[in-house]
Amino acid sequence: MNAQYKVAVVGGGIFGATAAIEIAKLGVKVTIFERECDLMHAASGINQYRLHRGYHYPRSFETMLASKKAEPEFAKRFSPAMVKDVTHYYSISSENSKVSADEYIKFCDAADLYYKQVSIPIVSSKVAITLEAQEHLFDPNVLRQLLTQELHDANVTLQLQTNATKSLLKNFDFVVIATYASSNELVKQLDLPMQAYQFEVCEKPIVRMPKSFGKVSLVIMDGPFMCIDPYGHSDLYVLGNVVHAIHSVNDGFDPQISPEVAPMLNHGIIKNPTTTKFPDFIESGKQFIPPLSEAEFIGSMFTVRTVLPKRDLTDERPTEVVQLSPNVVRLFSGKIGTSVHAAKNTAEIVSRQLA
């Protein structure tokens, strides 16, 4: 391929970074534009860090299959970022669960997902069943280091603190938009069809647990519940909560962010956030996981989750690689594990288009 071709990848999250590396293998010049001061400052650096294998998706067989298929390749490629020595549990609530204990076991059997039924002291009697599972968590800081090294080795130019606009992109032969929550900003400037999304402004509290809690990842399924996972290789934990993590939701083309949350968005761990739902996380979480009442609050992270609209029923999370015009692809992320496959798909389109 002509080495003079110039490809711009907008967005330095996991999807933009892996796509840039894959496209650079075609022998063209690749530049990543990232408006933050480093890679993975937005959703890719602020999430639950679960490399999904499918256990989370008893209501969407497609998402289970996509996660299961993508997971081994991601885990192998970014192996140093995988957090070892964690025991993973999925518990089904005995009340208000969208999937009963029996249905969940049937789902795991049908999906051929390993499980062992166990009894663990850290859950209350509100849990109907607990399964030990086999999954991975990743360390976002190690993943950022690995991507930075790979981008350097692939000769990708990294332009941080640079907001990509139509005028900045006009000299490029191909543009990949991997900007997740902000994708319509650029799509609109380029006069291409926008996609409506559901935007959720989310809080991720970071806590320290008593030593006796152990290195445990525990998800209470399947409905308005919660989870707790080790935070990378540190001795801290990150909390998730289907209800309380969400500060606001809107459907449309762009996220609406309140003035109170805006200054804290995509800025890592905020030690004394001006607004927090941490007390609600603990109040509801300790009903299922009593040791949560001993959690020490370290701070919270804030970011925007972006999902396709009207998927609440199935909770499905497809990843989409859409060619919006001959020279523009929009990469929309479902689950992180699918980024390697989506990057290869994107590179194939670039290769076909510029051949």
Ligand SMILES: Cc1cc2nc3c(=O)[nH]c(=O)nc-3n(C[C@H](O)[C@H](O)[C@H](O)COP(=O)(O)OP(=O)(O)OC[C@H]3O[C@@H](n4cnc5c(N)ncnc54)[C@H](O)[C@@H]3O)c2cc1C
């Ligand atoms: C609370 C929460 C929990 C989640 N938990 C999980 C989980 O456990 N497992 C999982 O697989 N997935 C999870 N997800 C989903 C996952 O985090 C996202 O799907 C994924 O990180 C999106 O990656 P991305 O690279 O597309 O977007 P991002 O990481 O958001 O990257 C997009 C980048 O584009 C940059 N940008 C935007 N516009 C411009 C512009 N014009 N110029 C330059 N730069 C620009 C932004 O600054 C940003 O860094 C979670 C998401 C959230 C929010």
